[in-house]
Amino acid sequence: MIQSIHPLIITIGILFVVVNTAALLIWLERRLLALWQDRYGPNRVGPFGLLQVLADMIKIFTKEDWVPPFADKPVFILAPAVIVVAVLMSFAVIPFSPDIWVVDLNIGLLFFLAMSSMGVYSVVLAGWASNNKYSLLGGMRAAAQMLSYEVFMGLSLMGVVMMAGSFNLREIVETQKGMWFFIPQIFGLVVFMVAGIAETHRLPFDLPEAESELVAGYHSEYSGMKFGMFFVGEYLGVTLISAFITTLFFGGWLGPSFLPPIVWFILKTFVFICFFILLRASLPRPRYDQLMAYGWKVMLPLALANLIVTGGIILAIG
């Protein structure tokens, strides 16, 4: 029945929902952080402060859109668009339910990895084009951090690919009918989560923008909607990583049949989003060199070991 709906409508629908989720996340994060920090958070505009997002949007759209005279103008303008586009493209391959997806790519997972690599450009270009030393430091940190965490982000997912025997996300979900992959692939999950946080550069991995050190890091010079794009990009990233954790390790839309598949998907994703926010509320920030050491000395060997063990077991059973 749903398959008969025009794919364009699905595409637009998903785009609409995803972007609004990102916007709503701003409100959710502020409320949750406030809850955990013994304060109220936005609670004045609309019911439970829900319209705060709208008010923020109005503000951010009507703000003076200032480009510093010393910035590299074309790149400066391009950079915030890159992150939003890159993240939104990744949503195209996610199967939200057996009937809802945008494209059914055979190499869906690779497409996601490729797109998340694109996201790095946004931050690095922004840091470079701003022509500000703080932005530059932020951009440099981002380049080092995201490039190295990407390596084992990819590796951590190969266990899943081996078990499913496919890069196709729908097939990966389908193979989890017997057992969700977070049980056999628990190390893969851990590595992917860590790498995912690093990719979205949120606390504790928010070094590119570390406010107590670099003011606002790579987006120090941005204002108005350009800044808003980074902001939205970050929340889209959180949603994306949560959706991928759900898809790859927690059976995607699978779940007992008293709820429709799409609801299962949304619920699971929501839990991981909240987990991301909880992390932000509870952890301090490691130093740049510690972060790199952790990545290369702990995460990479762990991902490789996981890969070898998974391969060995599959070989033995198969």
Added chain:
Amino acid sequence: MSDSPLLIEELQGKFGTVSAQATADGVPLLWASKDTICDVLRYLKTEVDKPYRTLYDLTAIDERVRTNRQDQPDSDFTIVYHLLSYERNEDIRLKVALQDEYPSIPTVTDIWPSANWYEREVWDMFGVTFEGHPHLRRILMPPTWEGHPLRKEHPARATEMGEFELPDEKQDLEQEALQFRPEDWGMDPQGENGDFMFLNLGPQHPGTHGVLRFALQLDGEEILDVVPDIGYHHRGAEKMGERQSWHTFIPYTDRIDYLGGVMNNLAYVLAVEKLAGIEVPERVKVVRIMMSEIFRIASHLVWYGTFAQDIGALSPVFYMFNDRERIFEIVEAICGGRMHPSWFRIGGVAQDLPNGWDNLIREYLDYLPRRLDEYDKMVMRNRIFKKRTQGVGAYTVDEAIEWGVTGPGLRACGFEWDFRKKRPYSGYDQFEFDIPTAQAGDCYDRAVVRIEEIRQSLRIIEQCMNNMPSGPYKSDHPLTTPPLKEHTMEDIETLINHFLNVSWGPVIPAGEAFFGIEATKGNNGYYLISDGSTIPYRVRIRAPSFPHMQMLPLISRRAMVPDLLAILGAMDFVLADIDR
């Protein structure tokens, strides 16, 4: 002070020209000549038995309009060196008389590197040149400032300075003065492998806790050198002291270490009382200790939260500000004010304690320890937090003593020294508490010491609460301000005394006295000089954050940018305490 007559004799035998002067505070005071001062200081620092290893303070006095200068050599400007010996648990003050409109004196930076900033401050404020100083530039005032503010001829108010104008030439000049040239900051613009990156950090930066500026010389993210630029928070508190009455200066002290509240009053009021010879009743002592310790907790809580935030943890600061808010509720109930109650008075406190004060405090004493345990889990035992702070910004006891570090920063290097214990003032000897120490002297250990201090302060407050003596809340000394009013309607002398003391303020006998206390950030001292008038002749505020900040380059070299913020956070400074 048993050894001091011997020491004076020793110095007189060795250097001849040294003469002694009596002071109200009992600190031995010697006059040395311009030619011998360096030798005397070097002797006191390195050769004398149980040496004076800390240059505690270095300042100047503009003596040109002072009238009461009996038994003192002629002088236009007097340079004062205040040394501290931990081995002797004694201070000594040396003075050098300088004649001239703009005199000069040899630098002592080769004896104490920490003299650097102090000498710059004296040059900035008095126009006294230090020969051989490596970098004698203005430190608190802007580089384009004309005149030297603490000289008596310099106006104390903007209204005395004529209309302010900013013509284009002047604006250009001011802007030109803001240009950054590494050479002006004592840094080399080029290294072996090309140019260094210079990063301007502050004066508006979320990590500096106020208007503080640094010039960082970076190689990647590694700090090769850092030069603090202070003075953005300079409000001329010492100059204001010279036009406020002894009484009306109290509120200004609150705002020196603005997190310390009445703790600042205590140092000032104790110094005035020493000068005036006032003994305060027991109840006053205990109330003062209680309020001071309450403010120590409040200040440490702010530090705790902001330090955690500097490391990147978002939540703790909210919890700690909540707890501080509860403290302010108690302070408000007792004093009426919150952050700056200005509640201590010369010879007493402003009012008696209100009914029910003990319940408020008891509730808080029950409340805070549980919270502190929780914060330990959340912050101090967090692995990332430990990695960020352990081994970062460490210094040794010897370095700390050499650079004039006091307070928790000193105790974190394993040196058990607390002025409340070692030189009990205001009745601290009557209380049971421990001096927390740690060994490594790094950022983490400074945190450990402060957190344990909160617990010890709670102990002191509990003892205050349980053993609060009854009695008057101010002394019956005639110089108590405001004086007792009970008999004013019965005899005319008391009425006149009350009227004069309230309208003009008390006339404090001529002389000079110093008093230093264990404040929240370290040793905070007031060095007061009275010319027998209703206003101080000179107010010198020795603030702990000043030498701590001076030490920053030493402990930040070869660290990374995030480490610098950790070091700053662990230092627990307040800009007003540096700049005054």
